[in-house]
Structures are given as C-alpha cells and as structure tokens.
Amino acid sequence: MTEQAASIIEEYAERGARLRSEFFSAHGQRVMEVARVIAVAMVHGGKVMFCGNGGSAADAQHLAAEFVSRFQMERPPLPALALTTDSSILTAIINDYSQDDVFSKQVKALGKENDILVGISTSGKSPNVSHALETAKEKNIVTVCLVGKDGGDLIGACDYALHVEEDTTALVQEVHITVGHLLCRLVDYYLFEAVDKLQDYI
Numbered sequence: 001m002t003e004q005a006a007s008i009i010e011e012y013a014e015r016g017a018r019l020r021s022e023f024f025s026a027h028g029q030r031v032m033e034v035a036r037v038i039a040v041a042m043v044h045g046g047k048v049m050f051c052g053n054g055g056s057a058a059d060a061q062h063l064a065a066e067f068v069s070r071f072q073m074e075r076p077p078l079p080a081l082a083l084t085t086d087s088s089i090l091t092a093i094i095n096d097y098s099q100d101d102v103f104s105k106q107v108k109a110l111g112k113e114n115d116i117l118v119g120i121s122t123s124g125k126s127p128n129v130s131h132a133l134e135t136a137k138e139k140n141i142v143t144v145c146l147v148g149k150d151g152g153d154l155i156g157a158c159d160y161a162l163h164v165e166e167d168t169t170a171l172v173q174e175v176h177i178t179v180g181h182l183l184c185r186l187v188d189y190y191l192f193e194a195v196d197k198l199q200d201y202i
Helices: 002-043 055-068 087-096 104-110 127-138 169-193
Strands: 048-052 080-082 116-121 142-148 160-164
Touching (some): 002 142, 002 160, 002 169, 048 104, 055 116, 104 127, 116 127, 127 142, 160 169
Parallel strands (some): 048 080, 048 116, 116 142, 142 160
C-alpha cells in the first residue's frame, strides 16, 4: 500500500513537472509579453481584473491579492480586482439576470480603457467568463485568457491566450497559478527594476 501511494506521488509529480517545463518552453515569450502589457496598462492608470469559477475563482482572488499586497519584493500596492468576491453583487446578478452575467455586469460597471481583464477557465468553456471577455472588448479593455484542455470557446475570444494543453484539471490549475505568479514577478520587474524596457511601449 505504501509503495502504491509512493508511485502515485512520483507519477503525479513527474507529469506536473513535465507539463510545466513544456508549457514555459513553448509559451515563455507570450508570458513575458502579457506581463509587459499589464505593466504598461498600470503605468497609464489601469488595473487588472480577474474572473473565473471554482478553483479558477480562487486563483483570481489569489492573484489579485498578490498585486494589491505584494508578491516577493517590497513595492507600492498595484491595482487589481477579483470579480469573484462580492457575494451581494454576485447573487443579485444571478437573481435578477443570469449566472452568465455575473462577471460581464461588473466589467461594464467597473472596467475602463487601459484596464486588463484576465479570464481563467480550465475547460475554456465558461459562459460567464466568455461574456465578460465580450464586454471587455466592447470597452476597449485588453483581454487575457488562461485556459486548458482544447482551449474551448475562450481561446479565440481574447487578445492573449495562455493555453495549457492538458486534460487533467488539477494539472492545468497548477500551471495556471505558476503563470499567475510569474506575471506578478514580471510586472514588478518591469515597473520597479527595468522601467527602461517599457519605454518603447508606453
């Protein structure tokens, strides 16, 4: 029984490490690009908004907290918002309209030009995230997707797609939060350590 448990651990850890390595080998440049876009948006007074369901909602809150509090370096708080946290707003929209509108209504109310919307979905098939991305585009808000599996509907609905090509939800989520942490680290880098590297984009 102990050997079987050890085998489960080893296999899972190896799959996760391999997936993460493959993802960043293929998409590291895109992660840097997205971080730079977020940093430039913040220079212009914008904020980053996150949305997702279930574990992706937890990731949205986690990453917003890293920006507003701090990630690794001591620096001023950065403007970020999880659209998953206000139970009164969420339940009012579900009750009065539809679950599919829980994020799009908030984007319509709170989003503005120079903001960034990050939609997180392991399946790529979350209608409420899709609607939020549509609303963001109507308001000239740059959109980013963290998706898994085959990418679903979302992969073609955003300006920047970060696609983890894996069917196991837990492994997709592990790469997503690693991407999120790297976005935090790289935004800090661009804003506070290498501002000169943003000059051509501001």
